[in-house]
Structure formats: structure tokens, C-alpha cells
Amino acid sequence: MLDLWWCRLRRSRLLVALAAVAMLLGSGVAGVTYWRKAQEEQALAARLNRQVEDLAQEVAQAPAKPKQPKAAERPYWQALALKKRLVTDQHHAASALEVRDYRGFTRNYAAALTTTLALEKVQPGSGLALTQTTLAALKSRRRRALKVAASGQTLIWSTWSLAPRALAARCLAFLAWAPVVVFVAIGAGALWRELFDTPAWRFQLLTTRRRLHLQAVDLGVGVSLLTGFAAVAVGVAALWGLVLGGGEVVSWRYPLSNDLTLGHQWLTQLAYWLPLAVLAVSWCQLGTLAVRQLSGRLALLLAVAAAAGVVPGDANPLGQLQGIVLAPARTAARWPVVVLLGLAALVAAGSLWRLRTARGSRTA
Amino acid sequence: MTEISLYQMSFAYRHHPVYEKASLTLTQPGVYGLVGPNGSGKSTLFDLLCGLLRPQTGTITLDGAAPSAGVVFNTIAYGQDAGVLYPRLSGADHLRFVAKQHGRDAAAIAAVSAQLDLAAFVAQPVGSLSMGQKQRVAIALALLPQTPVLLLDEPLNGLDPDSVIIIRKLLVGLQDSGRIVLVSSHNLAELEKVTNHYLFKVGTALQEEVVTTAAEARYEELFHRAATE
Numbered sequence: 001m002l003d004l005w006w007c008r009l010r011r012s013r014l015l016v017a018l019a020a021v022a023m024l025l026g027s028g029v030a031g032v033t034y035w036r037k038a039q040e041e042q043a044l045a046a047r048l049n050r051q052v053e054d055l056a057q058e059v060a061q062a063p064a065k066p067k068q069p070k071a072a073e074r075p076y077w078q079a080l081a082l083k084k085r086l087v088t089d090q091h092h093a094a095s096a097l098e099v100r101d102y103r104g105f106t107r108n109y110a111a112a113l114t115t116t117l118a119l120e121k122v123q124p125g126s127g128l129a130l131t132q133t134t135l136a137a138l139k140s141r142r143r144r145a146l147k148v149a150a151s152g153q154t155l156i157w158s159t160w161s162l163a164p165r166a167l168a169a170r171c172l173a174f175l176a177w178a179p180v181v182v183f184v185a186i187g188a189g190a191l192w193r194e195l196f197d198t199p200a201w202r203f204q205l206l207t208t209r210r211r212l213h214l215q216a217v218d219l220g221v222g223v224s225l226l227t228g229f230a231a232v233a234v235g236v237a238a239l240w241g242l243v244l245g246g247g248e249v250v251s252w253r254y255p256l257s258n259d260l261t262l263g264h265q266w267l268t269q270l271a272y273w274l275p276l277a278v279l280a281v282s283w284c285q286l287g288t289l290a291v292r293q294l295s296g297r298l299a300l301l302l303a304v305a306a307a308a309g310v311v312p313g314d315a316n317p318l319g320q321l322q323g324i325v326l327a328p329a330r331t332a333a334r335w336p337v338v339v340l341l342g343l344a345a346l347v348a349a350g351s352l353w354r355l356r357t358a359r360g361s362r363t364a
Numbered sequence: 365m366t367e368i369s370l371y372q373m374s375f376a377y378r379h380h381p382v383y384e385k386a387s388l389t390l391t392q393p394g395v396y397g398l399v400g401p402n403g404s405g406k407s408t409l410f411d412l413l414c415g416l417l418r419p420q421t422g423t424i425t426l427d428g429a430a431p432s433a434g435v436v437f438n439t440i441a442y443g444q445d446a447g448v449l450y451p452r453l454s455g456a457d458h459l460r461f462v463a464k465q466h467g468r469d470a471a472a473i474a475a476v477s478a479q480l481d482l483a484a485f486v487a488q489p490v491g492s493l494s495m496g497q498k499q500r501v502a503i504a505l506a507l508l509p510q511t512p513v514l515l516l517d518e519p520l521n522g523l524d525p526d527s528v529i530i531i532r533k534l535l536v537g538l539q540d541s542g543r544i545v546l547v548s549s550h551n552l553a554e555l556e557k558v559t560n561h562y563l564f565k566v567g568t569a570l571q572e573e574v575v576t577t578a579a580e581a582r583y584e585e586l587f588h589r590a591a592t593e
Binding site for chain 1: 414416433434436437440442444448450461462463505513
């Protein structure tokens with residue numbers, strides 16, 4: 001079987017082209033993340049600075065605190081003290097963010113959230129007015145920020161992080177997006193036609209003792225191509241993370257949510273990748289059965305890729321499957337899995353049938 | 365002794381019948397010319413014998429067994445059109461690959477290469493070879509396994525005179541090889557120099573004949589006269 005692999009793999013220009021595109025894609029993901037992260041940090045720093053200005057003005061305009069405040073006024077003076085502390089915390093957080101001191105930002109941001117919660121306790125409504133969120137969300141954010149700060153990590157503010165692990169995870173998630181998978185599988189299949197059907201398939205059928213090997217090799221090489229492509233893209237993205245994301249510290253145990261850590265997301269994405277790659281390669285093979293002309297085949301698979309990207313979430317089986325795999329605690333319909341398994345069974349049956357016949361150009 | 369047997373075999377492409385209840389038994393080693401008009405189903409017969417296509421009715425057997433992948437692998441070598449070769453691999457790469465599948469050694473590769481005079485271009489990528497050179501590589505791949513049955517699909521098609529001479533000598537040598545060799549060709553003049561056993565694809569049937577007169581005359585009798593009748 002290794003010889004069959006070797007016949008397929010001896011396409012150095014194709015492999016170089018795929019590696020180049022993968023590197024470009026990984027760099028693209030890193031570039032977009034860098035740009036969006038810069039935008040979000042600017043916006044956050046600006047928001048924090050605005051709040052600092054407003055709070056500082058409020059504090060400055062407050063009357064002097066009497067030596068013995070009345071009991072009824074104590075909450076007001078406690079709130080004022082907390083607002084003074086909040087000014088400091090937020091100012092330090094914004095300053096740290098502006099110079100990309102992410103540890104400083106995380107520490108001061110956690111302190112600011114603690115102060116805001118205390119303010120909310122003393123003067124209900126005022127803390128939530130500042131954060132424009134619910135009490136439960138505020139508590140959750142604070143818990144997360146404290147947990148992250150205590151573990152020596154830095155906050156991933158929204159979804160954009162240049163820490164190598166996080167950037168690599170983002171790149172893998174992008175690659176696992178169904179249209180990208182199908183598109184890459186199409187590209188590799190179109191460039192490497194004999195993988196699916198050409199006269200060379202007939203040559204292989206007659207030269208191989210066990211024809212099932214051919215199908216396994218076809219599938220294996222297709223999946224290897226896709227996986228190699230993903231590995232290069234993710235590796236390049238991680239390298240860019242090392243260059244650009246030096247100030248960030250994110251471990252595998254980083255809490256992305258209450259139920260999900262970064263490491264868990266990685267594992268589920270990897271677990272999702274293999275069946276997705278097998279499906280995509282099988283779809284390309286099924287396309288060779290359904291549509292004879294290469295141009296028609298490409299059009300069909302592009303339509304599948306576009307549909308997988310455009311169809312709304314509830315009706316998109318691939319989107320649902322990805323959601324189920326990446327967030328298992330989420331309640332979601334299971335029917336997409338049934339649809340995909342049914343498709344996979346159809347593809348497997350079609351591929352086995354294809355083993356029994358050969359299609360390709362004829363001379364007479 | 366190897367036996368190729370077709371019994372009441374029918375095959376059609378989407379309601380277009382190619383073979384209808386065709387029967388044939390070949391046991392004698394030697395070279396047989398498979399002759400018929402363009403598009404009559406000569407290559408289809410080869411595909412049926414190799415199990416690449418399945419008849420709708422009837423049976424095909426090779427030494428009494430159905431043409432499964434394993435049986436075909438051990439029994440038949442099919443010299444296909446040169447288009448089946450990988451353009452980016454060399455002739456030598458192809459020969460090494462086939463030799464490894466069939467357990468043949470470097471000496472066997474060398475012998476086949478010498479037989480078809482491949483030395484000058486066997487190391488070049490197939491995509492850079494001429495039609496005749498590619499055809500010789502394709503035939504070499506079919507000779508390598510040393511199977512009891514050899515199928516050659518249009519081996520003389522579009523060849524330069526040098527290649528025609530080489531392949532003709534090869535076919536003459538195969539007469540006494542103890543193998544059953546089926547050669548499909550339109551080049552009746554060349555086939556006549558090699559054999560007088562023919563399988564004529566007449567309508568949807570196969571007719572086995574020994575033609576002692578000119579094959580072209582018999583061809584005309586069978587096909588052109590049938591057309592006018």
C-alpha cells in the first residue's frame with residue numbers, strides 16, 4: 001500500500017503550492033486577529049478612559065465628606081469611595097492596555113470588576129449602569145477575571161487573542177468551518193485529479209491485488225492532504241502568535257466559559273477535524289460519481305461549500321454539528337448528526353460501488 | 365491450461381446493447397485479433413473480462429472462476445491506452461511499481477525494457493514522451509506480470525514505424541509464449557502478419573474464426589456487406 005501512497009504523493013509542485021497557500025492562510029488569520037484585537041483594545045481603552053473621566057468629574061464635584069456622616073448618608077459616602085477606587089482601577093487598566101501590559105490590565109480589570117460589584121451592592125443600579133450588563137453577567141466576568149489573574153494568565157478580552165495557543169485554536173476553528181474544508185478538498189482534488197477518477201484509476205484497479213486498498217489510499221491521501229494543510233496553517237499562525245502575542249499568557253486551562261477551557265476546545269476541534277476531513281474527501285469522491293465533467297463537479301462542490309457557509313444556523317447541519325462538538329453542554333438538535341452520518345453512509349456505499357467499476361476516458 | 369469463457373453474456377450501456385447473449389470459449393494459447401468497427405465494444409469486452417464492468421446477464425469466467433479482483437490480478441495483464449499512465453512519473457517508476465505488486469525483480473524489468481527498447485527514455489516523465497514511446501511503456505507494464513492472459517488494446521494505434529516494428533516482433537514472439545493474447549486493432553495489415561485467429565465483433569455477438577485469406581476481405585464481407593444488406 002505504501003507504493004500506492006507514493007504514486008499519489010510524488011507531486012512536489014502541488015505539495016509546495018498547498019504549503020504556500022496554507023502559510024498564507026495561517027498568516028491571514030494571524031493578521032486579521034492582530035487587526036481586530038488592536039481595534040477592540042482601542043475601543044475598550046477609550047471606553048475605560050471615558051468612564052474614568054465621568055467618574056472623576058462626579059467625584060471631584062462631590063462635597064467634602066463630613067467627619068461624622070449621618071447613618072442614612074453612609075451608603076452615599078461608601079459609593080463615592082468606591083467610585084474613587086474605581087477611577088484608579090480603570091485608569092490603571094486603560095493605561096496598561098494602551099502599552100499592551102496584559103498582566104497589568106488583567107489585574108486592574110479584575111480589581112475594577114470587584115469594585116463595581118461592591119458599588120452595585122452599596123448603590124444598586126449604579127454598578128450595572130457603568131458596565132451595562134446584568135448582575136449575573138457581572139459576577140461571572142469578575143469570577144473569570146479573578147481566576148485568570150490568580151493563575152498568572154492574561155484575559156482574552158473578547159475572542160481575539162494573539163497568544164500562540166489561542167491563535168492556533170482560532171485558525172483551526174476557521175479551517176474547520178465547513179466551506180473552508182470543502183473548498184480546500186476541492187482544490188486539492190481538482191489539482192490532483194487522478195486521486196478520484198481518471199484513466200490512472202483504471203491502471204490502479206488492475207495493478208492492485210486488493211481494490212479496497214485503493215479506496216482506502218484515496219481517502220487516506222485526501223485526508224492527509226487536508227490535515228497537512230491544516231497543520232501548516234495552524235503552525236504558521238502559532239508562529240505569528242509567538243512574534244505578536246508575547247505579552248499574553250494563556251494556558252490550556254484558560255476558561256473560555258463556565259464549561260469550556262481552551263484545552264477542551266482544542267481536543268474537541270481535533271476530534272471534529274478528522275471526521276470532517278473524511279466527509280469532505282468522501283463528498284469530493286461522491287461528486288465524481290454524480291457528475292462526470294470536472295467543471296460540473298467543481299460547481300457542485302462549490303455550491304455545497306457555499307450552502308454550508310450561508311444556510312442559517314438552525315438549518316445548517318454542519319454548523320449544528322460543530323456547535324455540538326465544540327460546546328457539548330449546549331442543548332442542540334441531534335438531527336444534523338443523523339443527516340451527516342446518513343450522507344457518510346451514502347458516500348461509503350457509493351465509493352464501494354465505484355470500486356466495482358471504472359470510469360475514465362475510453363479509446364474505442 | 366487457461367480458459368476464458370463467456371456464456372450467454374449480455375451487456376448494454378443505457379439501453380444501447382453492446383453484447384447480447386454472446387458466448388465464447390478460448391483455451392488455446394496464441395494471439396487472437398479482436399476486430400470490429402469503431403465503437404463496437406472491443407474495449408468493453410476487455411473491461412468485462414477484467415471485471416471493470418459487469419454483464420447484465422450471463423457469465424464470464426476465467427479458469428472457471430468469476431473475474432474477481434484477485435482472480436483478474438493473477439490471470440490477466442491488460443495493456444491499456446497510454447492515457448492511464450501518470451504523466452509526472454517516469455516509465456521506470458511505473459515498471460518498478462507494477463513489478464513490486466507482482467513480485468517481479470529488477471531482471472524482469474530489464475528484460476521487458478530490452479524487449480520494447482525503452483532504455484533511451486524510460487527514466488523520463490511519461491508526460492514528455494511521444495505517443496509511440498508511451499504506448500511501449502504501457503505494453504511493457506502489461507508484459508511484466510507474466511500472467512496467462514494478456515489483453516492489448518489498440519497497441520498499434522498512431523505509432524511511428526519504429527514502434528510498429530518493435531510491437532509486431534513482440535506479438536510474433538507471443539504466439540509461442542503459452543499465453544492467450546487478445547489484441548484489438550484496426551490495423552488489419554499488421555494483424556495479418558501476426559495471427560490468423562480472429563474474434564470478430566459482429567452486431568452484438570462475437571465470432572471466432574480462423575482466416576486463411578486476407579483479413580481485410582473477410583472484414584469487408586462481414587461488416588460492409590452486412591451494412592448494405
